[in-house]
Amino acid sequence: MIKPILGTKKIRRVICIIIGLFCILLLIGIFKHNSTNSVNNEASNFTVDFEEPSYTFPKTVLFENNNNLDDLLLAKKNNWKFQSNVYNQLFMDHSIESVLSLSFNQRCELLIRNIISQKVSWIFDPLETFEINYESEDYIQFIQQEGIKLNKKFEKIKNNLKFKTSLNNFIKDEYKIIRSKQYEQKIIDQLTILRIFNKCFIKNGSKDQNDLVDRIIQEQQKLVTKANSAANGQSELELELKLKLKLTENEKMVSELVEDYVTLGKRVYPWISQRFPFYERWNGDSYYYPPNYEEIFKDKNEPLKSERSTVRDSTSSPSIFLNQFKDASNGKGIVLSITEKHIDDTINLIRLLRALNNKLPIQIIYFNDISQSSKTKIIKAAREEINNFPKSYEKVYHGKQPSVPPSPPPPQEVWFVNIYESINPQHRNLFAKFDFKLLASLFNSFNEFMLIDADTILMKSPEFFFNHQSYQQTGAFFFKDRSPLLKRPITDGEFLIKMGPSSIDSIMFDIPMMTQYTTHRELFKGLRLYMESGLVMIDKQRRRHFNSILMMNQLKFIHPISNSMWGDKELFWLGFAINGDENYKFNNHFAAAIGQLTSNQYNKDRRTPLKSKEICSSHPGHISDEDDRSLLWFNSGFRFCHEANNIDYQEETKNNVILKFLNGRHPLEFKKYYSDPLRITHAIVPPLNKNFQKMYNYDEEPTDGWTSEPNCNKYMWCAYSSIGGRTGPEETSHKETLDGLLVEYTPEEIAYFNYLGDVWVGKY
Known part of the structure; x- marks a missing residue:
């Protein structure tokens, strides 16, 4: 097989951008109009607040279908409406030729200047939820302004409506349609500004990558000059005068605001x-200030340089805070975000990391809500010498399991990182629960980090994940969630595509558009769950990755996106995609159920055993796509039921359906089973019907790869190794089946799992 030439992807992107630009220039040569003339007095005096509400919506061309000429002609016919009003306003004030003749830095300054000139007080407002609220003053004003007109409209059409409704509901529907369109446009505009600001003003990329952008801009400038010269027969002097961009009066007035990057x-x-x-x-x-780990770990007895701890904030420096923070980040390590309720899990996790011979520093991110006594407990677990080992240790060690560290396990380099002061006081109450994982991804001080939950169980050393091929290739390595047939509207995916970069972003600022690499993933096709965020690998220093972290944090505030997701899970990879950063990889397998196979005699009360194998477990596990068997990590702690301490066992014994071997047992036996370590002998990655349909059959085999059960406070899921069967009642009927992945672990692997489980629960 012929390997691709290094840099081919970059070359293809450059070619696509040049082709797209050439189409624009052809259009410029064919169609002439005066409204884009930068010296036009009307443009100089004309200002539009693109955030101002409007009830009319011109047809908008998304302008992102491979940069082809047909789309450009259609856009021109519709008054050249770009996906974002940010560009619509810019090209009302300036000709496309004059803008494309600018350097990259000049384009950055012009666009920001143009935005602020339209609304001097512009700011991204985290308090704006974009939610439809029928009790708001806005809705009351809407009724006052539009009520009479909508009442007349309702009287005309009410008898022809497909579904009968009241006037009140009709007005609410109209309000929702109008506001939803406005909110969608405003979100598009805000994300466009965010991407451009990050691209222009946040340090991102190596010299080679920056040189590539410069070459793209230079090629654009050559094409602009050539196209205009050929189309108009103008001299070089005439052409130079034409392409020279002139600021509008409003743009001139905001110079000081634009040049103050800190305020921006x-x-x-x-x-x-x-x-x-x-x-x-x-x-x-x-x-x-972010600690310098190279300096600290070089000589533990050497006093640290005092100057690194004297800077309280970045306002003493003219540079942007985020650039200072990114520059100060260094080293690699493990990151987790916890509160007081996670202390026990954190202590268990640290014991596990010691058993895995971890030598990377650990940053525990918190929000001013961990007591000193809890810190002391964590430090004790991390630093005290370990002399006692579980009985399972001997079996593993003498079984020549190579992954077991020598005795004693190494102490852990634990740091506590309080991010409370890093958030503006007026916005602190906006963050809760899963949001702190997003903040932890931003405010940890590592260049490379593994973000995990307190109840994440690593089955490989942390270094294994940093050395993993997928992470090494991309600097962003993610894992998939369970794949039950829980669905979301297809419109969710369509909405997310609109939120991503358009071709004009790519042409103007080299921000790549979403491709099928992202949009062909199951979430865009209607699957509710896609990513499991219990373990996330990111290298901040890779091109665009730091900006992608900023994007995922910003998406938290945009409720039409964040509220359609389950917690923080999808915001990680969608933050990358919406930022124009597809340099990420997922482990190919969806999550597995791990544990022990259900015995045939207990399976569905059938006389004939099912073909499909079953595992019922509360733990989503992750199987390596490199060998289709290695268990890399799983979530929800190492007890059989992570909710063991929060269950009414009297009720659990009455309502037990799936753990039939426990039927008739005393509630205390139930509690012991739930509290003991999970014993792992098998793993099942269920099949997923590509059409997200259940596979009904006459064999009474499972129709879906997953079923949710009430056990363990409803955290229990049963997984099946195959789904489907006969499509008709006859024995000879056609069979439609799908097989998943069934893994059976060796006695040596099982012994190793048992050892790690005993370590985590403290079973010595």
């Missing part, structure tokens, strides 16, 4: 206080 950063990220987190090492050393 505060406009885009007002929820960030511009203060660094507070870093506290296990030994009591503290820093108001």
Whole structure:
């Protein structure tokens, strides 16, 4: 097989952009109009607040179908409406030729200048939810302004409506349609500004990558000059005068605002206080600035340089806070975000990391809500010498399991990172639960980090994941969730595509559009769940990745997106995609059920055993796509039921359906089984019907790869190794089946799993 030439992907992208630009220039040569002339007095005096409500919606061309000429002609015919009003306004004030003749930095400054000139007080407002509220003042005003007109409209059409409705509901529907369109446009505009600001002002990329952008811009400038010269027969002097961009009067007036990059950063990220987190090492050393790990670990007896802890915030520096923070990040390590309720899990996790011989530093991100006594418990678990081992250790060690570390397990380098002061006081109450994982991805001070939950169970050392081929190739490695047939509207995917970069973003600022690499994933086709965020691998220094982290945090505030997801899960990879960053990889397998196979005699009360094998477990496990068997990690702790301490066992024994071997047992036996370590002998990755349809059959085999059960506070899921069967009642009827992945582990692997489970629960 012939390997692709290095840089081929970049070359293809350059060619696509040049082709798209050439189409624009052809259009410029064919169609002439005066409204884009930058010296036109009307344009100079004309200002539009693109955030101002409007009840009319011109047809908008998404302008993103492979940059082809037909789309451009259609866009021109419709008054050249780009997907984002940010560009619509820019090209009302300036000709396309004059804008494309600018350098990259000049384009950045012009666009920001143009945005602020339309609304001097522009700021991204984290308090704006974009939610439809029928009790709001806005809705009352809408009724006052539009009520009479809508009443007349309703009287005309009410008898022809497919579904009967009241006038009140009709007005609500009309309000929802209008506001939803406005909110959608406003979100598109805000995300466009966010991407452009990050691309222009947040350091991102190596010199080679920046040189590539410069070459693209230079090629565009050559094409602009050539196309205009050929179309108009103008001299070089005439052409130079034509292409010279002139600022509008409003743009001239906001020079000071545009040149103040620190203030610009505060406009885009007002929820960030511009203060660094507070870093506290296990030994009591503290820093108001990201610690330099190379310096610290070089000589533990050498005092640390004081100048690194003297800077309280970034306002003493003219550069943008986020650039300072990115530049100060260093090293690689493990990151977790916890509160007081996660302390026990964190202690168990640290014991597990010691058993895995982890030597990477650990940053525990918190929001001013961990007590000193809890810190002391964590430090004790991380630092005290371990002399006692579970009985299972001997069996594993003498079984020559290579992954078991020598005794004693190494102490852990634990840091506590308080991000409370890094969030503006007026926005602190906007963050809750899963949001802190997104903040942890931003405010940890590592270049490369593994973000995990307190109840994440690693079955490989952390270094294994940093060395994984998928992570090494992309600097962003993710894992898929369970794949039950829980669906979402197809319109969710269509909405997300609109939120991504358009071709004009790509032409103007080299921000790539979404491709089928993203849009062909199951979430865009209607699957409810896609990513499991219990373990996330990201390298901040890779091109665009830091900006993608910023995007995923910003998406949290955009409720039409965040509220359609389950917690934080999908915001990680969608933050990448919406940022124009598809340099990420997923493990190919969806999550597995891990544990022990259900015995045939207990399976569905059938006389004939099912072909499909079953595992009922509360733990989503992740099987390597490199060998289709290695268990890499799983979630929900190492007890059989992570909710063991929160269950009414009297009720559990009465309502037990799937764990029939426990029927008739005393509730205390139930509790012991739930509290003991999960024993793993098998794993099942269920099949997924590509049409997301159940496979009904006459064999009474499972129709779906997953079923949810009430056990373990409804955290229990049963997985099946195959689905489907006979499509008719006759024995000879055609069979439609799908097989998943069934893994049976060796005695050595099972012994190793048992050892790690005993370590995690503290079974010594």
